[in-house]
Amino acid sequence: MKRLLPLAALLAVSSAGPAQAGLFDDTEARRQITEMRQELEGRIDTTSRGQLELANQNEQLRAEVARLRGQLEVLMNEVENLGARQRDFYVDLDSRLRKIESAAAAASAPAAATAPGTAPAAAPADPGAESADYEAALNLLKQGKNKEALGAFENLLARYPSGSFAPGAHFWAGNSALQAKDVASATKHFNSVLNKWPGDPNAPDAMLGLANSQQAMGDAKTSQRTLQQLVDRYPQSNAAKIAKQRLGTR
Numbered sequence: 001m002k003r004l005l006p007l008a009a010l011l012a013v014s015s016a017g018p019a020q021a022g023l024f025d026d027t028e029a030r031r032q033i034t035e036m037r038q039e040l041e042g043r044i045d046t047t048s049r050g051q052l053e054l055a056n057q058n059e060q061l062r063a064e065v066a067r068l069r070g071q072l073e074v075l076m077n078e079v080e081n082l083g084a085r086q087r088d089f090y091v092d093l094d095s096r097l098r099k100i101e102s103a104a105a106a107a108s109a110p111a112a113a114t115a116p117g118t119a120p121a122a123a124p125a126d127p128g129a130e131s132a133d134y135e136a137a138l139n140l141l142k143q144g145k146n147k148e149a150l151g152a153f154e155n156l157l158a159r160y161p162s163g164s165f166a167p168g169a170h171f172w173a174g175n176s177a178l179q180a181k182d183v184a185s186a187t188k189h190f191n192s193v194l195n196k197w198p199g200d201p202n203a204p205d206a207m208l209g210l211a212n213s214q215q216a217m218g219d220a221k222t223s224q225r226t227l228q229q230l231v232d233r234y235p236q237s238n239a240a241k242i243a244k245q246r247l248g249t250r
Contacts, residue, residue, distance in 0.1 A: 204237035
C-alpha cells in the first residue's frame with residue numbers, strides 16, 4: 001500500500017502539468033490579443049484624427065481659395081473700370097485737341113487764288129464735317145461698340161485720307177480693332193501711325209498698341225523688341241513708362 005502512494009502522487013503531478021501549461025498558453029494568447037486590439041484601436045484613433053485634421057485643412061484651403069478668388073474678381077473689375085475711365089479721358093482729351101487744331105488750321109489757311117483761264121481747284125475737305133465724323137466715331141468707342149467704332153474710323157479715313165484727324169483716326173481704329181479681337185486690323189492701323197506720322201503725339205501709344213497686338217498674336221519676342229524700341233524712341237512718353245514696367249527695367 002505504501003509503495004502505491006508515491007506512484008499515485010507521481011501520476012497526479014504528471015497529469016496536472018499539461019493542464020496547467022494549457023492554462024498558461026491560453027492566458028498568454030489572451031494577453032497578446034488584448035495588446036493587439038489596443039494597438040489596432042490606437043492606430044484607428046490616430047488615423048481618424050489625422051483624417052479629421054486633413055478634412056479641416058482642406059476646408060480651410062477651400063475657404064482661402066474662395067476668398068482670394070473674390071479679391072481677384074474685385075481687382076479685375078477695378079482694373080477694367082480704371083482702364084475704361086482712362087480710355088474715356090484720352091478720348092475726350094483727343095477730341096478737344098483735334099477740335100482746337102482743326103479750328104486753328106481753318107482760321108490760318110489762306111484763300112487760294114484762281115489764275116485766269118484755269119479751272120478752279122477742288123474744294124478742300126470740310127473741317128467741320130471731318131470733326132463731326134471723328135467725334136461720332138469716338139463716341140462709339142466710348143460706348144464700348146468696338147466693331148462699330150472701327151467701321152466709323154475706317155469710313156472717316158476713306159473720306160479724309162490726309163485729313164487733320166487721320167493720325168488720331170488710325171490710332172483709335174487700332175484700339176477699336178484690338179478690343180474687337182481683330183488683331184490684323186489693329187496692327188495695320190498702329191503701323192500707319194508709326195510709318196506716316198512718327199512725330200504725332202499718338203505715335204508712342206500706337207507703338208505700345210502694336211506691342212499689345214503682337215502679344216495677342218502670341219509673338220512675345222517681337223512684342224518685347226517693340227517695347228524696347230518704344231523706350232528708345234520715345235523715352236519721355238507715358239507709353240515708355242508702361243513699356244519699362246513690362247520689360248522689368250527702370
